[in-house]
Amino acid sequence: MARSATRLAAMTESAPYRVLARKYRPQRFDQLIGQDAMVQTLGNAIRRGRLAHAFLMTGVRGVGKTSTARLIAKALNCIGEDGQGGPTIDPCGVCEPCKAIAEGRHIDVVEMDAASHTGVDDVREIIEAVRYAAVSARYKIYIIDEVHMLSKNAFNALLKTLEEPPAHVKFLFATTEVNKVPITVLSRCQRFDLRRISAELLAQHFAHVVEAEEVAAEPEALALIARAAEGSARDGLSILDQAIAHAGAEASGVSAAQVREMLGLSDRGAVRRLFALLLSGDAPAVLAALAEQHVLGVEPAALFRGLLEAVHGITRAKAGGVPDPAQSVEERQALDAWAGKLGHATLHRLWQLLLKGLSEVETTAMPMEAAEMALLRVVHASSLPDPGELLRRLQSGEPMPALDAAPPVAPAAGGSGPSASVVAVAPAPPVVRAPESFAALVEAVSGRHAHLAQQLHDYASVIRYAPPELELCPRRPIDGHVAKALDDIAPIGWKVVMSDQPGAPTLREQELAAKADEDRAIRESPVVAAVFAAFPGAELIEDDQRSIA
Structure with a gap:
């Protein structure tokens, strides 16, 4: 046993563990995720011999800026397996320049971190060195990471060399804050904006990684990690590395529940249950559900973000948007069901209330108390009709919500005191009234049919307004069934006539x-x-x- 332990220790020392973010760093251009446009541009430039002398890669963290710079260095200096090749978009990866660049030991490919080499003296060393030809490579290449960290004097010292470098020199810059790079430098570089990687592509990439690592992982777990990565492959691989370690030796591998627990995320099923309680106006149940999530370690801000995602998903489903591929079947069905029941005005009001609640939770010294107050505000607002509904009730003579609870009563004739019998007074049948003017009618229509209201406002020339009759001269075609839309606002049997006779000016x-x-x-x-x-x-x-x- 001692011998086995010694052998294991020796193996550990000889082959230290490499984190996934380094192990799966792209080694070829076709391994870059979501950067097809940049790869195509570079490929065409190399094939046609139209290579710029300076490249600038910009984008959020972890999308592959430095990796792209190293790939460009390999592409320009690759000599092929037979040693006779030229610049190529598909470097062989086996020749000495390719291997040396990948291992970071090529003498003609110099990487510099501008965050720790910000001064003009550091740039002066580059200016002095570019005069000499490459030792063994086709091009001498300088990769400067986080180039925006260079001082103003350092940028100024680099300008002349950057504009007219020797033919054997290429500059590759990478930055996350391109707005801090002087325009004089930007104008001398060929710029590539690396795109933020979508959650769908990241989830697919992570699936390949866990397969190569021989680790089981639930698709929902990978989707959660992809969402948490916010477009960064490096961040996502770091989270995946942590999730694999968190799962340990469990046969089920990485599960969605473990990822939620590790990241402090709320269970999406719990979010949907809380959202349903908010819509039902059950204040005690809402507070109990919030307390339950708090005990489980879910931060109030994370819970509000989950509720905002639910409102956003419902609104997208109602607008006919493409479903999020990271959503489960159950979640899509729930969002579609809510989309069929909730109106746009209600959804927008919920969004504003939850967004304000998230801001309060993130800025207050008492996040749990702020979360309770914000959710109670949503509960009470959920029972209120939207402004369009209030306007319809006012115009139709229907009672307001506060009057619906108890009908008025009157004492019986001759009765008095507690023993007097009472009878309910039946409410008078509502009298439906049309708006007094065409302008008021258009205002009422905007609550339910905003597009039609805009057309009536801009294009409708009124010839005769005598409800339920309305005669218009449209300056442009007006979409929709106008009479039906008007009956939704004031059901009096509207008769709308479109005429070519001149009318009053439009609103x-x-x-x-x-x-x-x-x-x-x-x-x-x-x-x-x-x-x-x-x-x-x-x-x-x-x-x-x-x-x-």
């Missing part, structure tokens, strides 16, 4: 005319007229308040 034309009159009145006022006389080049501009510039 938009009336507003423009009123604005023109207002501008004319302002210009003709003595004070403003004096200002324009003193300053001939002045203009009347409109802001939150009228001002003269």
Whole structure:
């Protein structure tokens, strides 16, 4: 046993563990995830011999900027397996330059971290070295990571060399904050914006990684890790490495429950149950569900983000958006069901309430208390009708929500005191009234049919407004069934006639005319007229308040 332990220790010392982010760093261009446009551009440039002297890679962390720079270095210096090859978009990976560059030991490929070499003296060393030809490679290549960290003097010292470097020198820059790179440097580089990697592509990549590592993992677990990575392959591989270690020797491998526990995420099923309780207005149950998640270690901010994701998913489903591939079948079915029941106004109100709640939770010293108050605010708001519904009730004479609970009562004739019998007074049948003007009608329509209301506002010239009859002269085609939409607002059996007879100006034309009159009145006022006389080049501009510039 002692001998086995010694052998294991020797193996551990000779082959130290490499984290997944390093082990699965791209070694070929076809291994770069989600950067097809950049690879195509580079490939065409290499094949046609149109190579720039300086490249700038920018993008969020972990999308492959430094890896791309090393791949470009290999592509430019590869000599092929037979030693006779030239620059290629598919470096062989077996020739000495390719292997030396991949291992970071090639004498002609110099990597510099600008975060620790920010001064002009560091750049002066590069300027002095570029005069000499490459020792063994085709090109001498300088890879400067986080180039935005260079000082202003260092950038200025590099400019002339960067603009006219020797033919044997190439510069490769990488940065996460391209806005901090001087425009004089940007104009001398060929820029590539590396895209943030989608969660779907990351989940597929992680599936290949766990397969190569011979580790089992649930697809939902990989989707959670891909979401948490926020477009960064390196961050995702680091989280996956941690998840594999967290799972240990369990036969089931990496599970979604373990990933949620590790990342402090709320179970999406729990989020959906909480969302259902919010819609039902069950305040005690909402507080109990929040407390349960808190005991499980879920941060209130994470819970609010989950609720916001649910509202966003419902709104996308209602708008006919493409489903998120990372969602489970149960989640998609639940979101589709809610999308069929909730209106756009309700969803937008929920989004604003939850977004405000998240802001309060993240900034307060008492996040749990802030979470309870924010959720109770959502509970009470869920029972209120939206503004369009309130307007419809007002116009139709229906009672408001506060009057629905108890009908008014009146004492019986001759009765008094506690023994008097009471009878319920039946509410009078609601009287449906149409809006008094066409403008009021359009305002009412906007609550339920915003697109139609906009067309009526901009294109409809009114010939006759006598509810339930309405005669219009459309300046442009008006979509939809106008009469049906009007009956949704005031069900009085509307009869809408489209005519080619001239009518009154449209509401938009009336507003423009009123604005023109207002501008004319302002210009003709003595004070403003004096200002324009003193300053001939002045203009009347409109802001939150009228001002003269």
